[in-house]
Structure formats: C-alpha cells, structure tokens
Amino acid sequence: MRKFFLALAIMFPGFLLATVMVPLNINQLTEQAEKIVIGHCTDKRVYERGNMIWTEYTIKVYEVLKGGEIKEIKIRQPGGEIGDRGVKVSGAVSFGKLEESVLFLDKEKDGAYDLIGWAQGKFHVYWDDKTRTKYILQNLDGISFVQKDGKPVAVEPIKMELEQFKALIKAINAQKKGK
Numbered sequence: 001m002r003k004f005f006l007a008l009a010i011m012f013p014g015f016l017l018a019t020v021m022v023p024l025n026i027n028q029l030t031e032q033a034e035k036i037v038i039g040h041c042t043d044k045r046v047y048e049r050g051n052m053i054w055t056e057y058t059i060k061v062y063e064v065l066k067g068g069e070i071k072e073i074k075i076r077q078p079g080g081e082i083g084d085r086g087v088k089v090s091g092a093v094s095f096g097k098l099e100e101s102v103l104f105l106d107k108e109k110d111g112a113y114d115l116i117g118w119a120q121g122k123f124h125v126y127w128d129d130k131t132r133t134k135y136i137l138q139n140l141d142g143i144s145f146v147q148k149d150g151k152p153v154a155v156e157p158i159k160m161e162l163e164q165f166k167a168l169i170k171a172i173n174a175q176k177k178g179k
Helices: 002-011 026-032 162-178
Strands: 019-021 035-049 052-066 072-078 080-082 085-087 100-105 122-128 133-138 143-145 159-161
Touching: 026 100, 026 162, 035 072, 035 080, 052 080, 052 085, 052 100, 052 162, 072 100, 100 162, 133 162, 159 162
Parallel strands: 019 143
Antiparallel strands: 035 052, 035 100, 052 072, 080 085, 100 122, 122 133, 133 159
C-alpha cells in the first residue's frame, strides 16, 4: 500500500492533496508493531535515490515498550528538500531536532524502520505547563480515512497523558501474550 501512495505522489504531485488510509486503532498499531519505542530525534539526512528525495532521521531511544532493547534507530520517509527542489508526501512524518515521540515500528529494512500506518504510528510527546504532565498527540493532517469497504470515516487524532498511553500499550501487549 505504501508503494501505491508513493507512486501517486510521484506521478501526480500537484493533484495529491491527501493520503487515503484505513484507520488503525491503538490495539492494531500495538499488535502490528515489531517495536514500540520512545525517543527523540538527534539527526536528519536528506538524500536522493533515483528520482525520489528521501529523509532519514536518527532517533535516540531511551525507552522500549515492545521488542528488544535498542539504543538508536533510523526512520526513512519519502520526501524532503535538497537545494531548491523538494517533495512532500502526505502521510509521511517529519521530526524536529530533539522532538520526543512514541513510535510504532515495522520490521527493519536496509538499516531503517518504517512506521506502522505512516503518520498513524508517530505520537508527538509534549509537556503541558498547566497540568505539569507529558501528553502524546497524533498528527493526522493531510490524511483522509476510509473503512475497508471504501466508505469515508472520520478519525480523531489520539491525545492522552503519556503515562496512561504507556500503560495502555503494556496492557495490550500483556493481553496478546496471554492468548
């Protein structure tokens, strides 16, 4: 499915306004993920392969919620800017320097990971001064969702306290192991 969206973005860059995806809930993200990690972006590298621009982000991992221990990962996403040329792919994610995130990762391929469900698999972590609490928030801008039968469906980005989110993921993992 990823290759299909990428092909559309390359063939019709001026016409592709939104990526269309089947929504994934927390259970599905957790079950499909090879690894779930919390970390922050330490570096970014933009390069060209063939006719496509790619951006590779280095993430320092400081907590693993699923999968084996790992200290650092690379996430490769289509799009980026080289000089005066740029490619934007709706549904692909970007990371700011030192941005903290919870990431739902697919299997490693060619030294980098993909996110489960593209932007659905990245949750930005932020600090709320009023409540003095860390929260997570999905950014689903530019994505339209459809049910498996093709009917449009409204999806609200997930927002909750980070500790509550971590507990939910651990409970889903424990339930899955118990079956």
